[in-house]
Amino acid sequence: MKKADIVVIVLVFLLSVGFYVIYFTNNANFGNINSYVVEVYYDNKIVYSVDLKEDTNEMVKITTENKLLYLSIDKDGDEVYEIINEPFAIENNHEIINEIVIEFGHIHMHDANCKNKLCMNMRIGNNPLVQIVCTNDVKVKLVSDDKAVPWIPVG
Secondary structure, three states: OOHHHHHHHHHHHHHHHHHHHHHHHHOOOOOOHHHEEEEEEEOOEEEEEEEOOOOOEEEEEEEEEOOEEEEEEEOOOOOOOEEOOOOEEOOOOOOOEEEEEEEOOEEEEEEEOOOOOHHHHOEEOOOOOOEEEOOOOEEEEEEEOOOOOOOOOOO
């Protein structure tokens, strides 16, 4: 065998391992999806969170007006939103409108008034590594509510 043959074999092996790791990292099943919480952020502050269960089917609407952020929820699909708390005071004065659909196994941005609307193409399945990030400071994450202590090697 020539030296070039060995180099080619090693490169093909490393590429195969790389594709394997990328595939299973993106398609990993992270355990029971019932142990996840959907968190909605505005300006890096949590404004809403909900436990993700099989019957979860909500639409969250975030709007701003006169430096106040309003959060309303449609829990029964009748397109009637209920304001769930007092408005939050915010620093900036740009107007936003975001609608987030939260369903078991599928979370997406239904509507957004940001400039590029890229967030409307983002989806979260059951992978907590994926986030929805909008240019108007709205972010949606799927996080584990597992309170287990992380593994720490001893000695």
